[in-house]
Amino acid sequence: MGRGKFKGKPTGRRQFSTPEEMLAGTSRRPRTFKQEEAEAEENEKSEEESEEESEEDSDGEKRKGTQGIIEIENPNLVKPKNVKAKNVDIEKTTELSRREREEIEKQQAHERYMRLQEQGKTDQAKKDLERLALIRQQRADAAKKREEEKAAKEQKKSEARK
Numbered sequence: 001m002g003r004g005k006f007k008g009k010p011t012g013r014r015q016f017s018t019p020e021e022m023l024a025g026t027s028r029r030p031r032t033f034k035q036e037e038a039e040a041e042e043n044e045k046s047e048e049e050s051e052e053e054s055e056e057d058s059d060g061e062k063r064k065g066t067q068g069i070i071e072i073e074n075p076n077l078v079k080p081k082n083v084k085a086k087n088v089d090i091e092k093t094t095e096l097s098r099r100e101r102e103e104i105e106k107q108q109a110h111e112r113y114m115r116l117q118e119q120g121k122t123d124q125a126k127k128d129l130e131r132l133a134l135i136r137q138q139r140a141d142a143a144k145k146r147e148e149e150k151a152a153k154e155q156k157k158s159e160a161r162k
Helices: 019-024 033-060 098-119 123-161
Strands: none
Touching: 098 123
16 A cells, blocks of 8 residues: 655654553553662662672683783773763863863963953053053143143133233
8 A cells, every 4th residue: 555655754653552551561651760760779789699790700701712812902902991870980080182181271371361461461461551651641642732722712812802
């Protein structure tokens, strides 16, 4: 039987659980938090038991091929590290990569420079302050000159009226 021009989504169609499946507990609905928590506790108990058994078996670790005969220290060989959340060392700091470290150093240097700039201790800040002082002086002189010209103009007007 044809479905027409367009196909459905590849993810499939929705499947609804029946009341019988829900009662039996085989429903495809997501588990609740309590169910997940209960399963996690069961898993922890079974893991503790298996850890005790694995401690006895860890001495006789079986290796494939010639690995059991020849021991090679390969620096490029990545050993899988499965660390559980309860065994994680919180105080252990991870090393930053070179790029990350350089980026942090660059930001700190910029902040330091900006602090010195605000305090007026850098060469550029000193030049800026000198330029600012010069401009202020020029403006003050220009204002003084304008006042004198204004006063002279008013004096001329007053003499002309007399």
